[in-house]
Amino acid sequence: xxxxxxxxxxxxxxxxxxxxxxxxxxxxxxxxxxxxxxxxxxxxxxxxxxxxxxxxxxxxxxxxxxxxxxxxxxxxxxxxxxxxxxxxxxxxxxxxxxxxxxxxxxxxxxxxxxxxxxxxxxxxxxxxxxxxxxxxxxxxxxxxxxxxxxxxxxxxxxxxxxxxxxxxxxxxxxxxxxxxxxxxxxxxxxxxxxxxxxxxxxxxxxxxxxxxxxxxxxxxxxxxxxxxxxxxxxxxxxxxxxxxxxxxxxxxxxxxxx
Numbered sequence: 357x358x359x360x361x362x363x364x365x366x367x368x369x370x371x372x373x374x375x376x377x378x379x380x381x382x383x384x385x386x387x388x389x390x391x392x393x394x395x396x397x398x399x400x401x402x403x404x405x406x407x408x409x410x411x412x413x414x415x416x417x418x419x420x421x422x423x424x425x426x427x428x429x430x431x432x433x434x435x436x437x438x439x440x441x442x443x444x445x446x447x448x449x450x451x452x453x454x455x456x457x458x459x460x461x462x463x464x465x466x467x468x469x470x471x472x473x474x475x476x477x478x479x480x481x482x483x484x485x486x487x488x489x490x491x492x493x494x495x496x497x498x499x500x501x502x503x504x505x506x507x508x509x510x511x512x513x514x515x516x517x518x519x520x521x522x523x524x525x526x527x528x529x530x531x532x533x534x535x536x537x538x539x540x541x542x543x544x545x546x547x548x549x550x551x552x553x554x555x556x557x558x559x560x561x562x563x564x565x566x567x568x569x570x571x572x573x574x575x576x577x578x579x580x581x582x583x584x585x586x587x588x589x590x591x592x593x594x595x596x597x598x599x600x601x602x603x604x605x606x607x608x609x610x611x612x613x614x
Contacts, residue, residue, distance in 0.1 A: 357408065357415045359399075359440070360605035362468060363423035363432060365491040366514065367581055370399070371602040372406065372416075378606075380406040381599055383581060392431045396439035410440050419444035420609040422467035422601060445609055447471060452611045456503040469496050469507070471604030476577055477502040478607055480595060483570040485563055487593065488600075489580035491515060493555070495562050497570060508562060513555045513582055520547070532585065556589045563592045 362369040364386060371381035382402055390398075400410045408415040419436045421444045423429040429446060436444045445451065447467045455474050459465050472486050473496055482498035489512065496507035511519075513532060521529040530547045538553055540546030567574045578586065578593040579600035587593040597603070 358418045358420060358606060358609055359403075359416050359436075359442075360602040360609070361419065361421045361423075361432060361444075362471065362601040362605065363421065363425050363428050364468065365425050367490070368428075368432075369599065369601060370402070371599055372403075372408065373602075373606050376606070378599060378602060380408075381602065386425060386428060388425075388427055390431070392434035392438065395432055396435035399435060400439050416440050416442060418442060418609055418613075420447065420605040421445065422447045422471045422605055424466045424468055445612055447605070447608055451608060453608055454611050456501075458499075458503050458505050465504070466494075468601055469494055470504070471601045471608060472496060472579060473498055473504045473604070474607050475597075475600045475604035479597075479603060480575060480577055483574040485566040485570065485574055485576045486600075487559060487563070487576060487578045487580075487583075489513065489578070489582035489586060493558070495566060497566055499570070500573070510558060510562075513551055513586075516555075517547075517551055520551075532582070534585075534589070552585070552589065555586060559586060560590055560592050 358373040360371050366386050368384040368386055372379040403410055419442045433444050436442050449463045453470055453474050455477050472488055476484050476486055476498055482502050483500045484498040486496040488494045491512045493510045493512050497505040499505055530544050535545040535548040538549050540549045563576050575594045576592055577595045579597050583596055583598055587596045
């Protein structure tokens with residue numbers, strides 16, 4: 357059984373694969389203050405709730421990690437070694453990915469963007485635009501031949517909401533949800549409308565521009581913690597897969613086993 361782990365700046369996604377099927381999966385908050393022991397105990401508790409044993413004879417035989425948070429990478433890798441007795445595969449510039457990277461400097465591509473692209477290349481083919489709603493909102497392009505071409509990065513909706521709250525004296529922090537109408541009748545609904553529909557407009561505009569370069573056959577795949585909220589307000593996202601990075605990690609793990 358494989359444990360796939362996508363470590364972001366604000367969240368950690370974990371999922372278990374038995375053969376090709378994604379089984380139990382979870383989202384955790386990223387916390388640089390947690391020790392490797394704390395993460396190790398948390399992971400073993402999650403696995404125990406899923407009926408998976410740990411240790412030398414445990415059910416987890418492999419771990420694959422993609423991370424954009426270097427400090428957490430080391431902490432979680434140590435947790436895997438100490439609590440699961442598994443030395444994890446960390447996706448970096450030395451890992452085999454099976455995808456041509458047409459970036460000027462491939463080492464600058466975040467591991468999260470690479471694993472997403474690998475998953476789309478295998479599961480959905482190109483040309484494609486991948487929209488990942490995480491700490492940042494990233495747009496990544498895959499050619500018709502399955503090459504990673506590059507993309508665009510914008511602040512994530514949560515980052516924008518937090519910045520607005522911190523930089524203004526009278527605007528409250530609000531839940532990110534669909535307001536009753538686009539025209540807000542109070543401050544909370546006005547903020548929700550601006551954040552939600554503002555990001556919907558961002559996504560629609562960027563997808564349109566990507567399609568102009570990639571061609572009319574381009575499909576758009578949405579992923580990340582906020583994807584279902586955004587996808588519910590627009591028809592430009594063709595495929596919703598919140599756990600896309602985990603699928604990519606499974607594929608890369610299999611490529612690097614031999």
